[in-house]
Amino acid sequence: MIKTQEETPIDLEALKNHDKRVFAKVVHQNSDHIYYLALKMLGNPQDAEDVLQETFIKAFNNIESFEGRSKLSTWLYRIAVNESLMLIRKRKKNITHIEDDIKTDKGDLIPKQIVDWCCLPEKELLSTETMAHLNDAIDTLSEANRAAFILRDVEGLSTRETAETLDISESAVKVRLMRARMQLREELSRYFSDYMAREA
Amino acid sequence: MIDTNCKACQAILKKLNAYLDGELDELDCREVEAHLATCKNCQIVANTLEKTIYLYRKDRENTQLPEDAKQRLLTCLGLNDEAAD
Numbered sequence: 001m002i003k004t005q006e007e008t009p010i011d012l013e014a015l016k017n018h019d020k021r022v023f024a025k026v027v028h029q030n031s032d033h034i035y036y037l038a039l040k041m042l043g044n045p046q047d048a049e050d051v052l053q054e055t056f057i058k059a060f061n062n063i064e065s066f067e068g069r070s071k072l073s074t075w076l077y078r079i080a081v082n083e084s085l086m087l088i089r090k091r092k093k094n095i096t097h098i099e100d101d102i103k104t105d106k107g108d109l110i111p112k113q114i115v116d117w118c119c120l121p122e123k124e125l126l127s128t129e130t131m132a133h134l135n136d137a138i139d140t141l142s143e144a145n146r147a148a149f150i151l152r153d154v155e156g157l158s159t160r161e162t163a164e165t166l167d168i169s170e171s172a173v174k175v176r177l178m179r180a181r182m183q184l185r186e187e188l189s190r191y192f193s194d195y196m197a198r199e200a
Numbered sequence: 201m202i203d204t205n206c207k208a209c210q211a212i213l214k215k216l217n218a219y220l221d222g223e224l225d226e227l228d229c230r231e232v233e234a235h236l237a238t239c240k241n242c243q244i245v246a247n248t249l250e251k252t253i254y255l256y257r258k259d260r261e262n263t264q265l266p267e268d269a270k271q272r273l274l275t276c277l278g279l280n281d282e283a284a285d
Contacts (some may be wrong), residue, residue, distance in 0.1 A: 024274070024282030031273060035265040049269050053276050060277065109213070111245045118247045125251070126258055134259050153253050154260045178217045185245070185252045 010072055016063055023060055030073055031056070033155060034080045040150050041084035043139050051087060055080040070164050074157070077165045081147050088143055109182045113189030117196065130191075137187035141180050148173055149180035208235055212242050220250055 008029075014022040031052060038051035058079050059066075066075055117125075124130070138146060144166075152162045152173060163170045212235045218224050219232045236243045265273075274280050 020279060020282055023277065024279045027273065027277065027279060031270060032265045035269070036260060036263055039263065045266075045269075049272070052265070052269070053273055056273065056277055111213070111241075114241050114244050116244045116247065118244075118251050125255060130255070131259055131262070134255060138256075149256075154256050174217070181217060181249055181252065184256075185249045188252050188255070189248055 012066075012068055012072075016066075018060070018063070026059075026072065026076075027056060030076050033073065034076055037077060037080050037147075037150055037155065038084050040135075040138055040154070041081070041143070041146060042087060043135060047087055051080055051083045054083050058083070071161065074161050074165050077151060077155075077157070078167075081151075081165060084147075085143060109179065111182065111186065113186050113193060115189050115193040115196070117189065117192035120192065120196070124195075133188070133191050137184050137191070140187055141183060145176045145180040145183070148176035149184070152177050153181070209239060209242055212236070212239070213245070216242075216246055216249065220246070220253075 008025075010026060010029075011019070011022050015026065034055050035048055035052045038055075039045060039048035042048055042051065055076060059076055066072065138149070141149065147166060148162060151157045151165055152159065157165065159170045159173050162173045166173065168176075212232055215224060215228055215232055219229065224232065236246055271280075274282075
């Protein structure tokens with residue numbers, strides 16, 4: 001699991017007074033996490049860097065509106081998710097809300113690929129080719145499911161924190177997570193099935 | 201493919217995510233485990249589902265914000281002179 005953020009407490013009072021030293025601490029503690037989220041949401045390092053910068057600019061310009069009811073990191077994730085979605089919407093005109101994704105869920109949750117690839121050696125599971133395929137697979141998810149998966153399963157937020165970040169209910173997080181996991185499993189199983197056939 | 205007519209498989213699939221997250225009560229947990237012990241296909245689905253999450257966590261461990269991108273971020277925020285605590 002990824003190291004949790006906010007290892008050391010942030011002086012909110014100083015942050016709201018635009019103390020640069022505290023701003024820097026927030027950046028150092030969270031930039032890596034925000035970058036990863038944006039990178040996986042957008043699939044492009046340049047776009048991820050743009051979202052990263054925009055997230056912190058918006059956060060610092062609007063720090064007065066942070067009420068402290070959620071963790072600061074959750075608030076930053078929320079800005080980053082919204083920035084990522086805005087960029088995606090710019091790319092694909094006509095999307096007006098996260099629920100109206102162009103990419104739709106691939107229907108039912110009944111597993112189709114029944115291939116046991118767990119037995120593959122770690123070296124092959126973590127090969128450069130496989131890692132590249134992880135990006136292709138995550139890109140097949142709807143933006144809504146992708147965000148839930150990254151936040152909950154990869155960044156290690158709790159269900160409640162993920163719900164707060166995405167402004168949805170905890171049960172909606174669970175549904176999105178289940179769909180994301182099952183779809184990714186299908187995609188990876190298809191990939192490893194081909195891989196094992198090639199190597200046989 | 202999973203037997204879509206098998207009610208036991210359907211019931212287990214619905215509980216699989218909660219099972220992997222450790223959110224099932226003891227009774228449900230035992231039910232899932234008993235089914236997985238006898239149903240090869242569901243066992244494969246459970247194992248590959250768990251492995252899928254594992255691979256993404258590995259990917260996360262190996263992905264970091266590039267140092268030059270971090271410097272550009274600090275520059276754009278006017279924080280170049282602020283050291284990491």
